[in-house]
Each structure stands twice: as C-alpha cells, then as structure tokens.
Amino acid sequence: MSGCGKLEVILRVLGFLLSLVAAIVVGVDKETKVVPVTISSNLPPFPIVVVAKWRYLSAFVYFFATNVIASLYGLLSLMLTLSNKNGSNNVLTLLVIVLDTVSVALLSSGAGAAMAIGVIAYEGNSHVRWNKVCDTFGKFCKQVAASALLSLAGAIVFLLLVILALVGLLKRPK
16 A cells, blocks of 8 residues: 555554544433422422433434434445545545535535534524523533534544545646
8 A cells, every 4th residue: 555545444444543532422422400490489489300302402313313324334335445445436526526515515514504503502592582502501512513623624624534635636648
C-alpha cells in the first residue's frame, strides 16, 4: 500500500469508529427524573416520574439511523478499499467516492437535526411555550451533544476521504 493507501485505511477506520460510537452513545442515552408538578396553588406538587429517551423524538431517531448507516457503510468501504488495493477497479473507486459523499451528507444532516432539537432543549422557545428540558435532563443532553460532535467528526473524516480520492484522481496519468 502506498502512503495514500495507508492514510485512506486509517481514515476509513476512523470514520467507521466515530459514527459507530456516536450511534452507541445516543442509542443508550436515557435519563429518569422525578419532577414535581403543580396542579393548583392550594395543593402540594405531585411527584411524577419522567423519562427522556432518544427514540421519543424523531430527530434523534433520524440521527441514530444516519450514524448506523454511516458506520455500516464505513465498515463495508474499508473492506472494499482493502480488496481494491491498487485502485484498478475504476467503477468501484467511483462508487466509493459517491457513497463517501452520501455519508458526509447523512452524518451532517443527522447531526444538524439532533443539534437543532438540542438547542431547543437547552434554550426552550418562549414563542411556542416550549420549556427548557436540559436543566432537568442534563446527563441526557450532554450525551446527545457528545454524540453529535462525534458524528460531525465522522462527517469531516468522510469529507477528507472524498478530498483524498479527488486528489488521487487528479494525480492519475492521463
């Protein structure tokens, strides 16, 4: 393998691991709290058990799915890259470049969706009367934020793979 080949393998392993860990971190994210609810000012607050899970919000489900897809693709592309060491199969090379680009788009959109909900959870939205929830579910919000950062790092790695492939195409003899 050439120097570029080794770098590509390292980046593919890194892209696979980042998206896999992002999926695992959000996939196990759950927090349970007892929240006091006041029904009337004359009555004491009732303690209610409230659970925050990633699958309760469609944006987090989408985020989880994009990371699972990207991690599976990362593993598949690693195997394809190792089987096409000399880059002789142009169709396979082009397919991998296109799918790397799709992975960038998937990971970016999934992380964006998760972060958009995260901002609302952290700040609330007074215009539509959505209250902050991260002050109650701090651990849950921190895990989602960490997972989103890992996912964005994975998107950057796949973007570097696209750039590396394009540079490699430019260097090929005509």
